[in-house]
Amino acid sequence: MGADFKYIDSELGQIIVQFLLYAQKEKGYSELTVGAYKSDLEQFMDFLASKKIEPTAVAALSKTPLRLFMHSVREQGLKARSIARKIASIKSLCRYCVKQRIIAINPAKTLVTPKMDKPLPVFLTSTQANELEETSTPITESARDRAIVELFYGSGMRLSELHGLTFGDIDKRKMVVRVLGKGKKERFVPLTDQAVVAIGEYVKERAGGAGVNDTVFVNAKGMPLSKRQIERIVERSLSRVSLHRKKSPHVLRHSFATHLLDSGADIRAVKELLGHSSLATTQVYTHISREHLIKAYKLAHPKAEASK
Secondary structure, three states: OOOOOOOOOOHHHHHHHHHHHHHHHHOOOOHHHHHHHHHHHHHHHHHHHHOOOOOOHHHHOOHHHHHHHHHHHHHOOOOHHHHHHHHHHHHHHHHHHHHOOOOOOOHHHHOOOOOOOOOOOOOOOHHHHHHHHHOOOOOOOOHHHHHHHHHHHHHOOOHHHHHOOEHHHEEOOOOEEEEEOHHHOEEEEEOOHHHHHHHHHHHHHOOOOOOOOOEOOEOOOOOEOOHHHHHHHHHHHHHOOOOOOOOOHHHHHHHHHHHHHHOOOOHHHHHHHHOOOOHHHHOHHHHHHHHHHHHHHHHHOHHHHHHO
């Protein structure tokens, strides 16, 4: 990542390549995140070239070029989310440069991120989650696919976390799974009875056995599944119970968190289970739970008939 950066021959370009490697190797950011950084920072370099600004760290990483760049981005009519992402890329680069003592002061601190309404996560209802389990039979899908769905919904792990899972991470006796999250942060998540059973059934038919260091989910040839293959498995499963257009592994993660909070789980415990670094990230699920409560009230309370 970064070796094919468009402006690698310039001073700032070389710094950006080092930043991308740092984000990937040391911070443990996903390929998707690092790819977004690369795209945004190439656009920044395109802007500098169009304005004939010398692409050195000192000249380019200062308030005026950064503000001019963000002004040009806003004039393109991009959505607030896209603008916010570009600002985040610039800010991350500047923080890195300060840390590496390439620049003394962070010029991106004054960049203002546009306000945006966060869309509520898509999730299954409890009924849909039960239907998903009931329709997970040997006739409709393989033991491997059932185990994948059970792990996602039962543990709340991310796609990248399940993709990198080895049998050594699974402790059936203690019924926990070791998860390596963002920034290589380790956490332990309980396993459901259904997940343990599903994994056991899958191991019986798994190609190549099940060694401690082996990747858990493989294809018929014993090769690890790609992330896209895992996404397709989840899409097929969710298509049986959900009409939502979004049918990704994150829907099962969102369902995991929402159903825990709906059942009275402490939000701090849910935060740890999800591997969130900030409680604010987890609080979106409390908003969903409140909406559920209001909807249930309007449907069930006799005094709420006028609101139906």
